[in-house]
Every structure is written in C-alpha cells, then in structure tokens.
Amino acid sequence: MSDSGPVRSTLRWLEERTGLGDAAGLVLEHPVPRSTASWWYVFGSATLALFVLQIATGICLALVYVPSADGAYQSLLYLNFQAPFGWFLRAVHFWGSNAMVAIMTLHMIQVFLFGAHKYPRELTWIVGVFLFLCTLGMAFTGQILRWDQDAYWGLGIGASIASRAPGVGDTLVQLLLGGPIIAGRTLSRFFAVHVFLVPGILIGMIGLHLWLVLRIGINEWPMPGRVVNRETYRRKYDDEVHKDGVAFFPHAARKDMVACGIVVIAVVLCAVLFGPFGPHGVPDPTLIDTAPKPDFYFLALYALFALLPPWTETVVILVGPLVAIGALFLVPFLAGTGEKSWTRRPVSVLVVVVIVLTVATLAGLGVTVPWSPKMEAWTAAATPVRYVKGRTPLELQGALVLQNKQCRACHSLGGEGGKRGPALDGIATRQTRDQLIRQVLQGGGNMPAYGKNLSPAEVNALVAFMATLRP
Amino acid sequence: MTPVSQSRRGFLFKLGLGLNVLGAALVGVPVVGYIFGAARRRTDGQAWIPLGPVNGFPAGQTRLATYENPVRVAWDGATAKVACWVRRIEGERFQVFAVNCAHLGCPVRWFPQSRLFMCPCHGGAYYEDGSRASGPPPRGLFEYEYRINDGALWVRGGQLPTLSRPV
Numbered sequence: 279m280s281d282s283g284p285v286r287s288t289l290r291w292l293e294e295r296t297g298l299g300d301a302a303g304l305v306l307e308h309p310v311p312r313s314t315a316s317w318w319y320v321f322g323s324a325t326l327a328l329f330v331l332q333i334a335t336g337i338c339l340a341l342v343y344v345p346s347a348d349g350a351y352q353s354l355l356y357l358n359f360q361a362p363f364g365w366f367l368r369a370v371h372f373w374g375s376n377a378m379v380a381i382m383t384l385h386m387i388q389v390f391l392f393g394a395h396k397y398p399r400e401l402t403w404i405v406g407v408f409l410f411l412c413t414l415g416m417a418f419t420g421q422i423l424r425w426d427q428d429a430y431w432g433l434g435i436g437a438s439i440a441s442r443a444p445g446v447g448d449t450l451v452q453l454l455l456g457g458p459i460i461a462g463r464t465l466s467r468f469f470a471v472h473v474f475l476v477p478g479i480l481i482g483m484i485g486l487h488l489w490l491v492l493r494i495g496i497n498e499w500p501m502p503g504r505v506v507n508r509e510t511y512r513r514k515y516d517d518e519v520h521k522d523g524v525a526f527f528p529h530a531a532r533k534d535m536v537a538c539g540i541v542v543i544a545v546v547l548c549a550v551l552f553g554p555f556g557p558h559g560v561p562d563p564t565l566i567d568t569a570p571k572p573d574f575y576f577l578a579l580y581a582l583f584a585l586l587p588p589w590t591e592t593v594v595i596l597v598g599p600l601v602a603i604g605a606l607f608l609v610p611f612l613a614g615t616g617e618k619s620w621t622r623r624p625v626s627v628l629v630v631v632v633i634v635l636t637v638a639t640l641a642g643l644g645v646t647v648p649w650s651p652k653m654e655a656w657t658a659a660a661t662p663v664r665y666v667k668g669r670t671p672l673e674l675q676g677a678l679v680l681q682n683k684q685c686r687a688c689h690s691l692g693g694e695g696g697k698r699g700p701a702l703d704g705i706a707t708r709q710t711r712d713q714l715i716r717q718v719l720q721g722g723g724n725m726p727a728y729g730k731n732l733s734p735a736e737v738n739a740l741v742a743f744m745a746t747l748r749p
Numbered sequence: 750m751t752p753v754s755q756s757r758r759g760f761l762f763k764l765g766l767g768l769n770v771l772g773a774a775l776v777g778v779p780v781v782g783y784i785f786g787a788a789r790r791r792t793d794g795q796a797w798i799p800l801g802p803v804n805g806f807p808a809g810q811t812r813l814a815t816y817e818n819p820v821r822v823a824w825d826g827a828t829a830k831v832a833c834w835v836r837r838i839e840g841e842r843f844q845v846f847a848v849n850c851a852h853l854g855c856p857v858r859w860f861p862q863s864r865l866f867m868c869p870c871h872g873g874a875y876y877e878d879g880s881r882a883s884g885p886p887p888r889g890l891f892e893y894e895y896r897i898n899d900g901a902l903w904v905r906g907g908q909l910p911t912l913s914r915p916v
Contacts, residue, residue, distance in 0.1 A: 347824055348824050438911055442912055448914045453788045461818065461821060462821075464828075561828055562827040570869070591887070649884075650871070651867045651869070653867065684862055726882030
C-alpha cells in the first residue's frame with residue numbers, strides 16, 4: 279500500500295487529531311522484564327478477555343431480556359427457543375461467567391504465590407480484591423436475573439442472611455428486596471445493579487488496575503533470595519527492565535493472545551456442547567416442591583451454612599465475610615516486603631493449599647448435599663431383599679413403618695436413602711432394643727422425636743425390624 | 750493585578766463551588782431518599798388476607814394455602830403469590846405457618862406420614878406444631894396471626910418472614 283493510499287491518509291488524518299496511535303504504541307511497547315513473558319502471566323489478560331466477552335454478550339441479551347417479574351421468565355424461554363442464536367448468547371454469557379470467576383481466581387492465586395502483592399504493588403492487589411468482589415457480585419446478581427425458582431429462593435436465602443444483622447436486619451432486607459417481599463421491585467433493582475452499577479465500577483477499577491500495572495511495571499519472575507526492600511526495589515527493577523527488558527508487544531503479548539483465544543474458544547465450545555443454563559422452574563412461590571441450589575461459585579458457602587453448628591451460625595455468617603475480605607485487603611501490609619518466591623514462603627503456600635482444599639471440599643459437599651433429606655426415598659427406594667427374606671410378619675410390618683414414616687429421608691438402607699442420619703444397615707450391632715426404642719421415641723442427636731407420631735404397635739414393629747439389621 | 754480583581758476571582762471561585770455543592774445536594778438528597786425509601790415503611794405493611802372457607806381445611810390435617818400479597822405492584826406476576834401451611838387442630842383452633850424455613854428461608858414441605866415439615870436446603874425439620882425438631886434452624890416455623898370471619902380463615906401477612914421480622 280502506498281503512502282498516499284486512502285486508508286493511510288485517513289489514519290494519518292485521525293492520528294494528527296487524536297494522537298491515540300502514539301499513545302497506544304507507548305502502552306503496547308512498554309518494556310517489561312524478559313522473565314514475565316511466561317505462560318504463568320496470562321491469567322490477567324484472559325480474565326479481561328472474558329470480561330469483554332461478558333459485556334458484549336450481556337448487551338446482546340439485554341436487547342431481548344425483559345427485566346420485569348411478570349415477563350423475565352418468558353423472555354428467557356424466548357431467548358432459548360425462538361430468538362435466532364439467543365440460546366447461544368445465553369450459553370456463552372453463562373459459561374463465560376463461570377470461566378471468568380475460575381480464571382480470575384487462578385490469576386489471584388498466581389500473583390499471590392509470585393509475591394506480586396508486595397511493595398510497590400500493594401494498591402494493585404487491593405484494586406484486584408475489589409475486582410474479585412465485584413465479579414462475585416456480578417455472579418450473584420446474574421443468577422437472580424435468571425428469575426427461576428433457584429433465583430427466587432436464592433433471594434430468600436440472601437434476605438434471611440441479611441435479616442440476621444443485629445439492629446439493621448429488617449432495613450437491609452427491605453433494601454435488598456426493594457419491598458416487603460421478593461417480587462417485581464426486587465428484580466428491577468437487581469437488573470440495575472447487574473447491568474449498570476457493578477459493570478460501571480468494574481470498568482473504572484479495571485482501568486485503574488491496568489494503569490497501576492503500567493506505571494509500576496509488571497511483577498518480575500520471583501527469584502529465591504531476591505528480597506524486596508523498599509529502598510532498593512524500584513531502582514533494581516528499573517535497571518533490570520532497561521538492561522534485559524523486552525517490549526510487551528509482541529514479546530510478552532504473544533502468550534497472552536494465545537491464552538485469550540483459548541479461553542474464548544473454550545467458552546464457545548462449552549456453550550455449544552452444553553447449551554444455556556436454565557431457567558429452571560417458573561418463579562411461582564406457591565410451587566414449593568423445589569430444592570433451590572446456587573451456581574457453583576456459591577456452593578461452598580451453601581455447604582457451610584448446612585454444616586456450621588447452629589449457635590455459631592449468625593456470627594460466622596455476618597463476621598466471616600468481613601474477616602475474609604479484611605484479610606485479603608491486609609495481605610500486602612502484613613507481608614509487603616521480603617521474599618517473593620513461593621519456594622521461600624511455606625506459610626503462604628500452605629494458606630493457599632488449605633483455602634483451595636476447604637473451598638473445593640465444601641463445594642463438593644454442596645453438589646451431593648448429604649445433609650438434605652432425600653424427600654422421595656420413602657416411595658422410591660426399594661427395601662433390600664436380604665432385609666426382607668425370612669422375617670416374621672411383625673418384622674415385615676416394621677419394615678413398612680420404616681418406609682411409610684419416611685425414616686429413609688435421612689437414613690439409608692443398602693446405600694439408598696438420605697445421608698443426614700447414620701445408615702441403618704447393621705444398626706442392630708450398634709444399639710440394643712431399648713436404645714432403639716429410646717432413640718425413636720425421644721429423638722436427639724439431630725433426630726426428631728417420633729413419640730407422638732407412632733403408635734406403640736408401630737414402635738414395637740419398627741424396633742423388631744431394626745433389631746434384625748445386621749451385616 | 751489589583752486586590753479588587755483578586756477578591757472578585759476568589760468570590761467567583763467560591764460562588765462556583767457553592768453553587769455546585771448546592772446543586773449536588775438538591776439532586777443528592779432526593780436520590781438518597783429514593784434509594785432508601787424502599788427500606789421505609791409507610792404503614793407496617795401488614796394486612797388481613799382471606800385464605801378461603803374454614804371448611805376447606807379438614808380438622809387434624811395440614812394443607813398448603815396460597816394468597817396474593819397485599820403490598821404489590823402490577824408487574825409482580827406470579828411472585829406476588831405467597832404460600833403458607835394451614836394446620837387445623839380442631840374446630841376453630843388453627844396454626845398457620847410461613848413456608849419459609851427459619852434457617853435461611855427455603856420452602857419447607859409437609860409430610861403427613863411422619864408428621865414433620867422438612868426443608869430441602871440444609872435439612873431443617875419441624876414438628877407438626879411448627880416447633881423445631883432438628884437441623885440448623887434457630888427457632889420453630891414462623892407463625893401467622895389468624896382469625897375467623899364469616900366462615901373464612903384470615904391471616905395477617907404482607908412481608909417475607911425473617912428472623913429480624915417474623916410474620
């Protein structure tokens with residue numbers, strides 16, 4: 279193309295007036311330490327790519343979505359089944375949100391293990407924590423916009439948590455719901471928060487985050503023994519960048535570009551293979567045969583609420599998040615200098631491992647929900663043949679009582695049934711007849727008392743049956 | 750530069766600042782009122798609501814009843830509906846429970862066979878009189894105030910029952 283071609287001359291005309299080309303060149307070609315042109319440094323860019331994808335698909339969805347309690351569900355079905363590519367956009371937005379939370383978490387773990395939160399990048403970390411919280415906020419509010427049964431009862435859980443705040447609980451509930459119940463005004467305000475408020479904050483914060491990365495420079499690859507010292511760090515870093523730096527574009531950006539491409543294609547693949555998520559069940563509060571569950575990012579919390587001892591619950595629910603968020607903000611001030619390399623920071627590595635294992639274990643429990651009664655077990659689960667064979671009529675009557683009184687909602691037999699209480703296989707080897715009678719009548723140890731709900735004849739039969747349950 | 754123009758410039762600067770603060774306040778105060786207005790109740794939000802004829806609730810049984818929330822907007826759709834469990838003990842003695850579990854608000858289900866309410870979320874269980882049987886709930890089910898008028902059962906409702914503001 280010649281210098282006088284129409285494209286060139288238009289670009290020159292624009293550049294003369296905006297100067298953006300020069301500015302972009304400075305940003306793109308800023309020198310970075312050679313060691314940072316690494317696959318470990320791609321998660322931030324990948325998160326940003328996913329954010330752009332979320333904005334693009336989100337705007338498209340908003341073209342059709344109706345943010346009204348009486349129309350939202352229908353508009354989601356319309357998107358799924360009628361709007362051309364509506365299903366695809368919903369699927370990409372859903373899988374993109376999952377990927378964004380996941381890769382942002384990887385980014386956070388990576389920068390922490392590489393000591394990037396230390397001097398002089400404390401503020402970059404703090405802004406990053408805000409970005410993390412805002413993204414989780416987007417995840418929660420987005421789940422509400424799905425306006426199905428999970429959204430409705432998820433709001434109920436949110437309101438119940440808010441109501442536990444001493445003194446201001448009721449006010450918080452009203453602010454959250456926009457009124458006295460979960461209804462039209464609730465959805466409208468979650469729409470505004472999800473579509474205007476939090477994305478606006480996110481865009482501003484991402485700008486600040488990137489500005490800080492440019493101004494202070496990307497964290498160099500941490501070398502064991504290279505200790506961060508407030509007096510000397512900036513000079514050493516500048517020396518390294520000048521002596522052995524490379525231009526960010528294209529030397530480091532190549533890997534970022536590959537990573538961004540991979541995550542976007544992976545999201546599209548998931549979207550095409552698995553399709554859009556929900557909506558599940560019309561948001562009619564009178565349809566109560568539902569077992570609401572949050573999306574995966576909140577499964578760990580959901581599990582925690584079931585497993586905490588009740589007396590600790592209010593304190594943990596209200597104070598726990600404040601402590602956790604406060605700790606994240608304090609990280610750069612508690613350990614702002616010193617060793618950066620994970621090989622010299624055993625406590626940091628241990629903290630990451632413990633947190634990841636805890637969250638993963640809780641989330642895993644959140645999938646299987648062992649604490650929830652299996653509501654259909656009493657009609658759907660068969661009594662194993664070996665527990666019926668050769669039993670007396672009284673014992674068989676007891677097997678029926680066990681089934682009809684829904685004992686199996688919480689107790690399993692032959693692996694089928696609830697996991698809330700102990701399995702009843704082999705119960706006869708652990709409890710005597712008298713102990714069984716006491717437990718059935720008075721309950722205790724997290725079991726309701728059945729004294730008022732069973733006739734003496736029923737108790738007699740039930741215990742006779744259980745006394746035959748041996749391995 | 751004379752002192753006169755200095756003071757005039759100073760005055761203009763302060764005037765500009767003052768006018769903008771005033772403008773911000775004129776817009777900001779109603780905005781704050783608008784946002785927090787949702788948290789203020791004009792009334793206590795409670796009203797008497799009919800659940801249907803008393804005959805619809807056989808003695809000794811617990812049945813699901815539904816009503817439309819008295820405080821509502823036109824675009825609430827199905828979410829204006831509220832469900833509650835009505836237990837007719839005998840004659841004119843009733844207990845009306847909110848479906849919301851006292852733990853974290855999930856809908857509890859009634860099982861007449863074991864005479865228990867069970868919650869699908871975190872495994873809370875309640876006896877037929879609404880008292881806590883087991884699991885994480887810190888109290889029994891939320892119970893509505895009720896009365897019988899012209900052969901119909903009425904309850905006082907209008908808000909999501911929570912620990913800080915039971916029905």
